[in-house]
Amino acid sequence: MVPLSYYLVLSGILFACGVTGFLIKRNLITIFMSIELMLNGVNLSFVAFAAHWHALSGQVFVFFVMVVAAAESAVGLAIIIAVFRTRETLNVDQVNLLKL
C-alpha cells in the first residue's frame, strides 16, 4: 500500500505547480488551467485522506468541488471568449481596464 504521505506530497506538488503557473503565466487560458490544477491538487488530498481514514465525506466533498469547478470553467471560458472578442488578446497584462 502506498503511504499517505506520498499522496500528500504529490498533492502539494500539483498545488504548487498551479500556484506558480497562476503567478507567472500571462495567457488567460494557461492561468485558467493552473486554477484547475490547484483544485485537482486539493481533490487528490481529499480522496487520499478519505481512503486513509475510511471516511466517505472526503470523497463526497470531491464531487462538490468537481461540480463547482465544471460550473466555474463554463463561466470562465465564456468570460475568456468575451474578453478575446473585445480585446483581441489573452495577455492579462493588457487586460487592465479596472486598474487605475
Place this chain on the structure above:
Amino acid sequence: MRLWLIPILPLLGAAINGLFGRRFSRQLVALVALGFCGAAFAWALWAAAKLSGGSYSETIAPWIRAGAFQVNFSFYLDHLSLVMLLVVTGVGFLIHVYSVGYMWEEGGFYRFFCYLNLFMFFMLTLVLGGNYLLMFIGWEGVGLASYLLIGFWFTRDSAASAGKKAFIVNRVGDFGFLIALFLMIRHFGSLNFDQVFGMASRMNPETAGAGLLTTIGLLLMVGACGKSAQIPLYVWLPDAMEGPTPVSALIHAATMVTAGVYMVARSHAIFERAPMALTVVAVIGTLTALFAATIGVCQTDIKKVLAYSTISQLGYMFLACGVAAFSAGIFHLMTHAFFKGLLFLAAGSVIHSIGGEQDMRKMGGLRKKIPVTFWTMTAATFAIAGFPPFAGFFSKDEILWRAYQVSWAYWLIGVFTAFLTAFYMFRLWFLTFFGEYRGEEPRAHGEHGHGGIHESPRVMLVPLVILAGLSIAGGWVGIPGSLGGGNQFERFVGPVFHAAIPAGGGEHGRETARQEREAEGSEPETNAGTELMFTGISVSAALLGLLLSWWLYCKRTELPGRIARAVDGFYEAVLHKYYVDELYAILFVKPLIDGSSKILWQGIDRGVIDATLDNSADGAREVSDTIRHMQSGNLRSYAGWVAAGAAGVIVYMIWIGVR
C-alpha cells in the same frame, strides 16, 4: 434689621443699569444709580441708629456645609464695621453724585454707573460679611470692579493694561489671603469671625499656637499688601489713575484700598497674639509711608501725586495697626476717606476745568478762576498735611503718638513722612492754584473740553463742599485727651478691639509689654505733657513743609530745577519711582513671559504636544507611503501576496505543530 439689604440695594441698581441702561436716558441712569446707592446709605444710617449693645449679627441661609465645617450667608455689624459702612456708603454716595456731573459728557454713562454700583455691592459685602469667606467674596469682587473701572476707557491701551496690572498684582496678595483662609479651616475648622477669634484668643501665644497665628497673620498681611497697595505690591495703584477721576476717589483712595486696613483691624485677635506679624505690619507700613512720600515729591501728574500720597497714608494706617493702635488706624482711615476723596474729586474738578490736562507744570493761577474748587482743595490739603484743627491732624497725631510708645524709629520716620507729605501737597497746591497760568488756553477737545477755564457744574461742587466740611470737622470726634477732648472715636471703636482681650489677665498672665503700654496710652493725663510736645513737633514738621514748598514754588521758582540738577542721579531715580517697575519687570514679568513663551509655548506646547501629533501623523504618512506600493492593481501580484500569506500561515502552523 435686614443688614443684607444694604449690599443688595446697590446690586439691584447695578443689575438694572447693566441690563437696561443702554436704553435709558442719562437722567434715568443717574436716578437709578443714585437712588439705590442713597437707599443703601439711608439704610446704613438706620442700622446705625438701631444698633445697640455693640454688635449685631444675622444669618440669612447656610451656604457651604461639609461635615462639621459650615459657612453661612451671615452679616455682622459692630462699631468697627459700622464706621466702615458709613464711610463707604456716605462717601460713596457723594462720589456717585459727583460722577453724574463728571461723566455727563462721556460715552458708556450707564456702564460706568453699573460698575460703580457693583463696586458698592462688593465693598459692602466685604465690610458686612460675618465670616472670612464672605469677606473674601467682597474682596475679590472689589478687585473685579476696580479692574473694570480702571479700564473704563478700554480703547486706550494704557488704561487697559493698567487694569490688568491692578488685577494681576492683587492676585498675588489674594493668594496669601486664600492660604490664610485654608490655614484657618485646617486649624480652627471655621471661618466665622466669632469662632475664629474665640479660638485664636484661647491660644497661648508662647506655645505652638504662636507659629500658626504668626503664619496666618503674615499671610493676611500679604493679602492686605496687595489690596491696600503696600510695599512690595503697591505698584498697581499709581497706574490705576488711568481710570476716571471719581473712580480714583472712590476706589483707589477712600474705600477699596482701605479694605486691607479693615481686614487687619478685623483680625486683631489674631495679630495681637502674633507679635512678629504685628512688627512686620508696622515696618511695612512705615517704610511704605516714607517710600511713597519721597516718590510723591517728584511727580508732576496731579493724580499721580495723590496716588503716591494715598499709598503713603495707607502706610500710616498700617503703622497704626502694627503698633496695635487699631482704632487710631481706623480713625485715620475715616478722615483719610474724607480728605483724600475730596482731594481726588477736587483734582478731577481742576482737570475738568482746564480741559483734561493733568500735568501740574501746565497749571497755575487757577485760584481766581475756580474758587470753590480752590477753597475745598485748600481744606483737604491742610487736612492731609496735618494742621489743626483739620481732620487729618487728629488722626495722624494719634498714630504718631501711639507709634512713639512702641519705638522712636517709627515715630521719627512718621514725622519725616509728615513733613514730606506737607511739602508735596503744598507743592501741588502752589503749582496748581498760584502763580501764572502756564498751560495753553483749553480748547473744546478731549474728554472734558467745553472751551475756556470754567468752574465745574453744581452737581460736582456740592459733594466737594460737603466733603470739605467733613475734612475740617471730621476729626473732632477724636480729639485726644491732651487737647481737652474725650477721644470719642477711640471710645466708640475701642471696645471692638478690647472685647476679645481678656480684661484681667488672670489666666492669660502673659500679656505682652505692648498691651501694657497700650493700656497706659489710653490714660492720657499721665502723658499729656509729652503728648503735647510731640503734637507740637509734628505740627511744626507740617509747617516746615508748607514753608519750604512756598519758598521753592512761589518765591524762588527757579530753585527746584537747580536742586534737581544738583542731585541729578538721585532725582532721576526718584522721578522714575526708584525704577521699581523696571526691577519688577526684570525680576518677575520678563522671566514669566520668557518662561511661558520659551518653555511652555515653544518648548512644551510646540515641542511636545504639537510635535507628538505632527510626528505621529507624519509617521503614518511615511508608513502608508511605503505600504501602498503593495496595492499595485496588478492581479498577479495580489495573488502572489495571497500565496505568500498562505505559505506564511502554513509555516507558522507547522512550526507550532513541531514544537
